[in-house]
Amino acid sequence: MSAILxxxxxxxxxxxxxxLDGISFAVEAGSITGLIGPNGSGKSTAIDCISGFQKLDxxxxxxxxxxITGRSPHLIARAGLTRTFQTVRIYERLSLRDxxxxxTQQFDPATWIDELLRTRRYREAVAAGDSRARELVALVGLxxxxxxxxxxxxxxQKKLVALAAALMPRPRIVVLDxxxxxxxxxxxxxxxxxxASLNRxxxxxxxxxxxxxxxxxxCHRVIVLEEGRKLAEGTxxxxxxxxxxxxxxxxxxxxxxxxxxxxxx
Amino acid sequence: MRQLALALVVALAFAALPLLTTSNYIVGVGxxxxxxxxxxxxxxxxxxxxxxxxxxxxxxxxxxGYASALTVVxxxxxxxxxxxxxAAINAMxxxxxxxxxxxxxxxxxxxxxxxxxxLATLVARDWVDLTRGPLGIPNLPPPSAFGIAFDTTAKFYWxxxxxxxAMLALLYALCSSRIGRTLIAIRQNEDLVRxxxxxxxxxxxxxxxxxxxxxGAAGGVYSFHLGIIDPTFLDFYYMxxxxxxVIIGGTGSFWGVLASGIVLSALPEALRFSADFxxxxxxxxxxLAMFVMPGGVAGWFRDRAIARQREALG
Numbered sequence: 001m002s003a004i005l006x007x008x009x010x011x012x013x014x015x016x017x018x019x020l021d022g023i024s025f026a027v028e029a030g031s032i033t034g035l036i037g038p039n040g041s042g043k044s045t046a047i048d049c050i051s052g053f054q055k056l057d058x059x060x061x062x063x064x065x066x067x068i069t070g071r072s073p074h075l076i077a078r079a080g081l082t083r084t085f086q087t088v089r090i091y092e093r094l095s096l097r098d099x100x101x102x103x104t105q106q107f108d109p110a111t112w113i114d115e116l117l118r119t120r121r122y123r124e125a126v127a128a129g130d131s132r133a134r135e136l137v138a139l140v141g142l143x144x145x146x147x148x149x150x151x152x153x154x155x156x157q158k159k160l161v162a163l164a165a166a167l168m169p170r171p172r173i174v175v176l177d178x179x180x181x182x183x184x185x186x187x188x189x190x191x192x193x194x195x196a197s198l199n200r201x202x203x204x205x206x207x208x209x210x211x212x213x214x215x216x217x218x219c220h221r222v223i224v225l226e227e228g229r230k231l232a233e234g235t236x237x238x239x240x241x242x243x244x245x246x247x248x249x250x251x252x253x254x255x256x257x258x259x260x261x262x263x264x265x
Numbered sequence: 266m267r268q269l270a271l272a273l274v275v276a277l278a279f280a281a282l283p284l285l286t287t288s289n290y291i292v293g294v295g296x297x298x299x300x301x302x303x304x305x306x307x308x309x310x311x312x313x314x315x316x317x318x319x320x321x322x323x324x325x326x327x328x329x330g331y332a333s334a335l336t337v338v339x340x341x342x343x344x345x346x347x348x349x350x351x352a353a354i355n356a357m358x359x360x361x362x363x364x365x366x367x368x369x370x371x372x373x374x375x376x377x378x379x380x381x382x383x384l385a386t387l388v389a390r391d392w393v394d395l396t397r398g399p400l401g402i403p404n405l406p407p408p409s410a411f412g413i414a415f416d417t418t419a420k421f422y423w424x425x426x427x428x429x430x431a432m433l434a435l436l437y438a439l440c441s442s443r444i445g446r447t448l449i450a451i452r453q454n455e456d457l458v459r460x461x462x463x464x465x466x467x468x469x470x471x472x473x474x475x476x477x478x479x480x481g482a483a484g485g486v487y488s489f490h491l492g493i494i495d496p497t498f499l500d501f502y503y504m505x506x507x508x509x510x511v512i513i514g515g516t517g518s519f520w521g522v523l524a525s526g527i528v529l530s531a532l533p534e535a536l537r538f539s540a541d542f543x544x545x546x547x548x549x550x551x552x553l554a555m556f557v558m559p560g561g562v563a564g565w566f567r568d569r570a571i572a573r574q575r576e577a578l579g
Contacts, residue, residue: 051460077462089457091450093517102450105443106462115442148574169462 004029004064004173004204005050005081011058012045019045021228022059027173032195032205034215034236037225038248043208044086046225047175051083052076064172078106080172084162084179086208092151092158096142099150099161100133101126103168129168136164140194156187163191173204180214192218216240224248268520280426283419292418293490294534299429300487302526304503305510306436306519307479312508313516314445315472316452317371321362321378322480322507324385325355327499329481330488331389334402344408348428348485355481359474367469382504389496401495408489421490428486432479433523439475440519448472449517506530513554515563525562 003026012020020042027033037043048054050061052073061069068076077083082103091099108125115122137143140160145153150161159179166174179195180188188211195205195218209215215222216236224232224239226248232239239245282295304326311319332354333347342350366377389396396402407416408424415421439445450458451465458465488494506529514525532550536543558565 053456053459072464073456073459074462074464077460082462083460085456085460089454091453091457093453094446094449098446101443102446102458102463103461105447112442112444116438144578148578149571152571152575152578165457165461 034219083175103165298530314448323504326484329484333485351485359477515561518563521563
């Protein structure tokens with residue numbers, strides 16, 4: 001396996017306060033990599049910088065051997081990195097079908113003239129998009145909403161729409177920003193199953209999440225951030241056993257011990 | 266397809282208006298209804314679809330009116346060239362002012378567009394050498410083509426009709442395509458659009474430019490309907506009319522704006538039975554419409570459709 005995404009020494013400060021202080025990691029092609037850490041540890045800043053939504057102060061981002069550091073978000077998406085957002089973002093006034101069609105229209109060759117004249121190029125592009133969309137919609141179980149405005153869906157279903165849209169153009173890597181935050185437990189298991197099955201089919205994911213259980217059961221590799229630095233990196237089992245990670249999440253070991261004492265008392 | 270067939274039938278029915286009445290007054294109202302509907306549809310492209318509230322439309326309307334009048338009166342061109350210049354000059358202006366304005370926030374865009382409209386008003390009034398100032402340019406000659414002079418209201422109606430059908434067809438081809446869909450997406454969530462590999466700026470600038478060119482051409486045709494152009498051509502009344510048509514029709518709905526354009530242009534005239542109260546009644550109808558249908562006519566139908574879908578899904 002080789003690294004599809006290579007992040008070197010990311011630096012970002014807001015008004016002198018350091019949000020990212022030299023973070024480096026790599027995501028292997030075909031893997032699911034998790035990025036966890038307490039609130040304010042720099043997870044969201046890191047993926048905003050990687051996907052071009054925030055300017056970096058320093059560091060390099062390499063996607064499949066192409067340096068994408070400092071490029072605009074739409075160029076990074078065209079280079080093969082798509083993403084979802086923490087607060088779910090979809091086009092609520094468009095149908096599920098249109099939501100997915102837009103996600104891939106930049107990647108097909110059909111122009112407005114093609115569309116106006118209904119040329120073969122246009123018809124083929126639409127047919128290809130539709131078949132990919134049907135596939136993803138079936139995977140996330142939203143078939144019955146195909147022609148319906150996505151505004152009527154539940155919050156969890158909207159997250160699935162956002163996930164499907166990010167996968168539409170067959171990107172090299174998909175970055176998911178808190179895919180299960182605010183989603184009910186049944187739906188979380190569905191999302192987990194969908195991601196695992198997509199990964200078996202070859203998709204690469206980088207997932208930012210608070211839900212440690214979700215991350216450790218799904219990810220091949222986990223990176224832990226704390227206060228803008230990388231605290232630990234390893235397999236799920238290694239991370240589970242790492243006392244520094246426990247401290248970062250739950251407080252110092254003595255505080256944990258004290259809490260356990262209170263719980264047993 | 267059924268929508269387009271219906272639109273064709275309605276368009277042909279409108280073409281017949283001068284054959285149905287000999288009243289110049291009614292045909293004149295028909296000309297206004299057609300031209301205002303085109304300007305409103307152009308505003309709908311930038312405001313309804315793209316989500317950018319542009320008061321610059323008033324400036325484009327005025328610049329278009331003056332451009333076509335001056336082409337004929339000062340530069341010896343024909344009416345047809347006047348309309349083409351009206352569109353071209355406005356397209357260039359839109360690119361020039363749109364490029365910096367679209368880099369700012371949506372709120373700053375509104376203010377910037379308003380400033381442009383006010384500036385255009387000042388130019389019309391104070392650049393006397395070019396526009397002849399408050400006196401205006403009277404006695405615009407009627408257009409002619411193939412040896413036929415369109416010198417009556419009824420004949421001019423055909424020009425307004427053909428122009429409107431062509432412009433509305435162009436706007437429909439845009440709005441109903443992927444481009445229209447992308448504009449709606451930009452209005453709803455610009456960051457998501459960017460995350461999907463689409464750069465919003467060219468779309469927004471194109472929508473603004475096309476909207477400006479169509480509005481300018483509409484102003485160019487309308488000034489020859491009036492036969493005179495002066496600074497009152499840039500009265501805020503026009504902007505207000507276009508905006509009311511778009512809001513009552515339903516922002517972002519092509520057919521809703523079309524229907525409301527025809528109805529609302531004719532309504533103040535239909536209320537003339539009560540000369541004293543007609544504008545009060547007109548106002549009351551507008552207020553009532555907004556109470557009952559805050560999303561416009563199209564929004565009202567849409568809400569019903571969504572409620573039905575929800576029910577069907579259980």
